[in-house]
Amino acid sequence: MLGLRCTHANGHHGSMTIPSRTLNDGHSIPAIGFGSYRLRGEEGTTAVAQALDAGYRLIDTASAYENEQEVGEGIRASGLPREQLFITTKLAGRHHGYDKTLEGFDQSRTALGLDFIDLYLIHWPLPRLDLFVESWHALVNLRDEGLVRSIGVSNFTEAHLTRLMDETGIVPAVNQVEMHPRFGQQALRAFHAAHGILTQAWSPLSAGHGVLDDPVIGRISHAHDVSPAQAVLRWHIQLGSVPIPKSGSGSRLRQNLDVFGFELTAAELDEISGLEAGRLWGGDPDTHEEF
């Protein structure tokens, strides 16, 4: 169900074809996206426009990033037809609860300047508040009204997912979680696969924490004549996760998209997975809170 299909249109500047995957609700999602955390102000608008120009179609933002307006401006600057885009945003902690979720969604959609959102995620489960099931009901309602195409969650553990599915009968299309060579999420990915949930990888390059300098990554990238970032992104693609790398640099964001022309061996995938060392900064979904 989550296999790669090469059906997407070319980037309008050239030859980059981005494959897509199919979600459990039948919608397509690009196999790689652009992360926008910390890209704000003019830098944010320029980076999003550059990413779209390079061929990205999935842009990841969140209410908490305080850049939805810039993302919207970047989208409009690209001149691309809405139907070619896949825009993700997320519900902030301060908007947990049924009515507040509808309010938070409306604020995001207005800031982005869009009629509908392709993918809306609950950003963190915040189990202490115990409101994520209520918020999920609101997301289902937004989907039924056509304001959101696909609904999902972020930073949910197996226990959170199980509760959501048991209490509502509705399986999230996506769970966006921390995933990179130091934190491969093997058990959670197996659970996702068993339930048809797509894994999206945040901090896929490990957000500057040194993974790209690891000698194992260096050797494997050298063997394929690609950069360390490209080798890591290819590992994600072959494991079936959708990485959303962030870059404020035009050349690096283009490089990160160019990961469909080579293949890692099973042994290389295992070597990269063998770099497991734990979360980058302790973003434990059971305790981490942000509002």
Ligand SMILES: NC(=O)c1ccc[n+]([C@@H]2O[C@H](COP(=O)([O-])OP(=O)(O)OC[C@H]3O[C@@H](n4cnc5c(N)ncnc54)[C@H](OP(=O)(O)O)[C@@H]3O)[C@@H](O)[C@H]2O)c1
């Ligand atoms: N759901 C959540 O809770 C959550 C949490 C964290 C992040 N996210 C999402 O995930 C996205 C990506 O995660 P992230 O921004 O934390 O980290 P990341 O994408 O793993 O790494 C970004 C860092 O890597 C550098 N970089 C990018 N491409 C590179 C390349 N080809 N070679 C060398 N360095 C490169 C960037 O620097 P330059 O910009 O200088 O290129 C930046 O410092 C975020 O932007 C956000 O959309 C979601």
